[in-house]
């Protein structure tokens with residue numbers, strides 16, 4: 001048995017407390033890792049799980065990226081009541097539909113996407129099972145194994161997982177506080193002879209950064225010059241009251257725009273919308289057919305009722321207010337700490353000072369019962385990532401607890 005483990009166990013036996021020994025050992029092991037007493041490869045004491053035992057630690061999960069619960073289950077009940085009174089629509093949701101969705105469903109989708117400056121043409125929009133499904137449909141349509149995909153140097157993990165499963169080569173493009181840099185994109189497109197780009201110009205996950213109009217125009221100029229095919233992710237942008245026009249509106253014939261209800265209303269609906277020129281939509285529709293024939297129509301039906309009855313704007317308003325409250329609280333509790341945040345974006349981005357590596361900071365918080373995301377989660381390949389963490393504001397009262405564990409000694 002390793003010396004450190006031996007020492008810890010004798011300490012635990014000496015300090016008889018009410019804490020079960022297995023928990024004391026686990027906690028001390030974690031501390032020893034943080035202190036550098038236990039290094040990778042060191043032999044540990046044998047571990048076993050007690051029959052029926054569950055995890056002893058309950059974590060405040062500030063790592064997840066989910067909408068803030070606004071307790072408005074009533075919206076679903078009201079939509080069900082509306083649906084139950086419309087015989088024709090009930091009938092429709094039980095039938096096969098075209099791959100792109102029923103026409104009235106993509107009409108609503110087209111209307112939804114006009115908030116990003118699109119023209120609202122229903123025949124340029126299809127319904128998907130959330131943004132993730134749209135991203136999968138587009139990648140499968142335009143890329144083949146081994147192809148190169150360009151994206152921000154920190155990018156959406158769901159897209160990275162898809163790219164891995166498709167054996168794509170993903171290249172991270174350098175960013176500044178407005179997102180992707182046009183010159184870096186130009187160089188990467190040329191160096192890697194790449195044609196496809198995935199990017200989030202508005203409220204980028206994880207940094208919360210947004211491109212100015214000038215930056216969008218400069219990126220669009222590179223897209224045209226290098227004949228790139230961009231897919232724009234506007235999932236978080238949906239929370240904004242007046243988002244800047246989507247990058248896609250600057251290159252409408254050679255782009256895809258993806259958005260969903262997930263971050264502003266209900267991720268469980270799995271409703272997303274994809275806009276593209278009709279020649280591309282037909283091809284993505286074939287990919288959806290291969291997946292599941294079509295999106296289950298009941299969900300887009302609810303997503304159609306909500307905007308029609310004004311419920312959608314009401315729910316988004318609740319979400320905006322909840323985010324604003326949490327951000328105000330975070331600014332108050334973490335006054336003096338260098339952190340970045342953006343209006344209507346439910347996360348903080350905390351660049352860490354020299355004294356912390358992101359991994360050890362996150363491990364220390366974890367030990368104190370708080371989970372946050374390091375940038376490794378968003379890393380493209382094995383690129384070096386900034387020493388920063390993303391802190392989600394989605395859990396009630398989580399900010400107080402975070403601030404409490406940060407404590408004065410965590411401030412810098």
Ligand SMILES: Cc1ncc(COP(=O)(O)O)c(C=O)c1O
Nearest residue numbers: 065130131132156205235260262
């Ligand atoms: C940037 C980004 N894009 C897409 C998604 C997926 O959204 P959906 O739930 O609509 O599939 C997420 C979810 O975390 C996200 O953060």
